[in-house]
Amino acid sequence: MSKSIGFYCPHCGTRMHVSSRKKPSPLLHELIVQCRNENCLASFAASLEMVRPIQNSINPNPDVQTGLPQHKRQWELELEHQLKSLELLPEIADEQKNYVEGFISALFHASTIDLTRAQTYRQRLQQIKLL
Incomplete structure (x- = not known):
C-alpha cells in the first residue's frame, strides 16, 4: 500500500x-x-x-467535526429542495417520487451517503402521500 x-x-x-x-x-x-x-x-x-471517519481518533481535535458536514453540498441542497417541494405539493405525480428515489439510490451506490442516511431519506419520501 x-x-x-x-x-x-x-x-x-x-x-x-x-x-x-x-x-x-x-x-x-x-x-x-x-x-x-x-x-x-x-x-x-x-x-x-476527508468525508467520513473510518476510525475515530483517540485524541480528537474538538474543533474538527468528522462525519458532520461543515457546509451543505450541492447534492444535499438539491435533495432537500426536492423533498420539501414534494411535501408542499397538493398533488404529487408518481414520476416525481420515482425521481427522488432514484436520486437517493444513486447517492447511496456512489458511496456519497451511507445506508442509514439513505433509509432516513426514503422514510421521509414514503411519508409523502400520492394523490
Missing part, C-alpha cells in the same frame, strides 16, 4: 506532482497537480476531502 496519495495524469498515465496546496478547512485540501512527463505537462485543480 502506498504511503502517499498519488494522482496520475489522465492523458499519459505519469504520476503527477503536487505543485501547490491550500487548506480551506481541516478536512479539505485544494491542490494543483502537474504532470511530470515533459511531453505532456498537463495540470489540474484537485480537491482532496
Whole structure:
C-alpha cells in the first residue's frame, strides 16, 4: 500500500506532482497537480476531502467535526429542495417520487451517503402521500 496519495495524469498515465496546496478547512485540501512527463505537462485543480471517519481518533481535535458536514453540498441542497417541494405539493405525480428515489439510490451506490442516511431519506419520501 502506498504511503502517499498519488494522482496520475489522465492523458499519459505519469504520476503527477503536487505543485501547490491550500487548506480551506481541516478536512479539505485544494491542490494543483502537474504532470511530470515533459511531453505532456498537463495540470489540474484537485480537491482532496476527508468525508467520513473510518476510525475515530483517540485524541480528537474538538474543533474538527468528522462525519458532520461543515457546509451543505450541492447534492444535499438539491435533495432537500426536492423533498420539501414534494411535501408542499397538493398533488404529487408518481414520476416525481420515482425521481427522488432514484436520486437517493444513486447517492447511496456512489458511496456519497451511507445506508442509514439513505433509509432516513426514503422514510421521509414514503411519508409523502400520492394523490
